[in-house]
Amino acid sequence: MLKSQQERKFDFALTLGDNFYPDGMFSPTDERWQTLWQDLYSPLGLTFYATLGNHDWHASDSPAAEILYSTTNANWRLPAPYYTFTAGPVQFFALDTNEVSEAQLIWLKEALAQSQAIWKVVYGHHPIYSGGEHGDNRVLIGKLLPVLKGKANVYLAGHDHDMQHLKPEGDLNFFVNGAGGAKLRASPAYERTLFSASKNGFATLEADNGKLEIKFFDTELRQLYRYELARTMTTGASFTKPSHWLKGSSSSLRNSHHPKRTHHNHTVHLD
Numbered sequence: 001m002l003k004s005q006q007e008r009k010f011d012f013a014l015t016l017g018d019n020f021y022p023d024g025m026f027s028p029t030d031e032r033w034q035t036l037w038q039d040l041y042s043p044l045g046l047t048f049y050a051t052l053g054n055h056d057w058h059a060s061d062s063p064a065a066e067i068l069y070s071t072t073n074a075n076w077r078l079p080a081p082y083y084t085f086t087a088g089p090v091q092f093f094a095l096d097t098n099e100v101s102e103a104q105l106i107w108l109k110e111a112l113a114q115s116q117a118i119w120k121v122v123y124g125h126h127p128i129y130s131g132g133e134h135g136d137n138r139v140l141i142g143k144l145l146p147v148l149k150g151k152a153n154v155y156l157a158g159h160d161h162d163m164q165h166l167k168p169e170g171d172l173n174f175f176v177n178g179a180g181g182a183k184l185r186a187s188p189a190y191e192r193t194l195f196s197a198s199k200n201g202f203a204t205l206e207a208d209n210g211k212l213e214i215k216f217f218d219t220e221l222r223q224l225y226r227y228e229l230a231r232t233m234t235t236g237a238s239f240t241k242p243s244h245w246l247k248g249s250s251s252s253l254r255n256s257h258h259p260k261r262t263h264h265n266h267t268v269h270l271d
């Protein structure tokens with residue numbers, strides 16, 4: 001990430017949960033904030049908009065500890081278990097998928113309905129669909145998916161230790177990036193798989209008024225995959241372009257399309 005920043009600066013970053021492995025923080029003053037957070041991530045100088053994973057719920061005080069830490073460190077933002085913020089043309093909706101409560105679903109439904117953003121990106125720890133170890137999530141398919149369909153453009157998740165892009169449903173695209181550091185697991189392709197890789201790395205999201213682009217990189221900054229969602233200016237409706245593979249070599253990185261940066265372009269790192 002640091003190397004990647006030297007080429008192009010990120011605006012901010014997201015975490016997709018399981019922020020502190022295998023147990024979350026025990027208090028907002030836990031000394032592991034220094035070793036597991038500050039030492040590793042403060043050199044990036046980015047604000048991380050976090051979400052909670054199942055490992056952040058291993059200790060009962062951990063969710064509160066991670067929320068309270070937001071008040072003392074500008075690089076860490078977790079104002080509540082679920083929340084929303086807007087950056088340029090994108091509105092982000094951070095969920096706590098550990099418990100999909102009725103209150104959270106009502107909040108999400110209303111927040112999506114009120115959103116004026118061109119792009120709506122929802123993110124949480126647990127994938128709705130996954131070809132990885134944990135598979136499809138019946139609870140999320142039953143409760144969360146109906147709230148997102150036709151309302152959001154992208155759902156980002158972690159949990160499975162791999163990278164994936166799953167077939168969209170309507171305008172809703174599903175990505176998994178749980179490859180930030182924990183031990184990798186196999187990610188076999190299944191009927192919904194458009195892309196999968198069992199590699200450590202990170203993903204970037206870049207958006208302007210006309211398109212939203214997601215790229216996956218390994219730790220050597222080789223681009224493993226790129227996908228672009230485009231928006232039609234006439235109808236305002238978004239549609240997806242067919243995805244295409246880029247070979248995981250340094251030459252493909254050089255040859256890959258880099259959208260011209262404008263004031264409306266926002267590059268986000270996803271961990």
Ligand SMILES: [Zn+2]
Nearest residue numbers: 018053054159
């Ligand atoms: Zn997890």
